[in-house]
Amino acid sequence: MPITQKQIKKIVGLAKSYGANRLILFGSVLDESKEAQDIDIACDGVAGWSLYLLAAKLEEELHMPLDIVPLTPPSRFTRHIESRGKVIL
Numbered sequence: 001m002p003i004t005q006k007q008i009k010k011i012v013g014l015a016k017s018y019g020a021n022r023l024i025l026f027g028s029v030l031d032e033s034k035e036a037q038d039i040d041i042a043c044d045g046v047a048g049w050s051l052y053l054l055a056a057k058l059e060e061e062l063h064m065p066l067d068i069v070p071l072t073p074p075s076r077f078t079r080h081i082e083s084r085g086k087v088i089l
Helices: 005-017 049-062 076-084
Strands: 022-026 039-044 066-070
Touching: 005 022, 005 039, 005 049, 022 076, 039 049, 039 076, 049 066, 066 076
Parallel strands: 039 066
Antiparallel strands: 022 039
């Protein structure tokens, strides 16, 4: 099942409350032909332990496993996410 607009709105709202200034969805959640097992998000603006607190809160609110990765510092992986993912913030 693809991610819903309601879920995206919840993700963006919670992430903003933690200081996020950029969010990119990536992975299986963007592939409408597959059933997503989790939500993959890349995030900028949330540093250190707060990033993992945000992930825990999102999992709790969405009732779905979530993987979160920082966009900073840039790497080959983050550049791949930026080129293939869906910017939601």
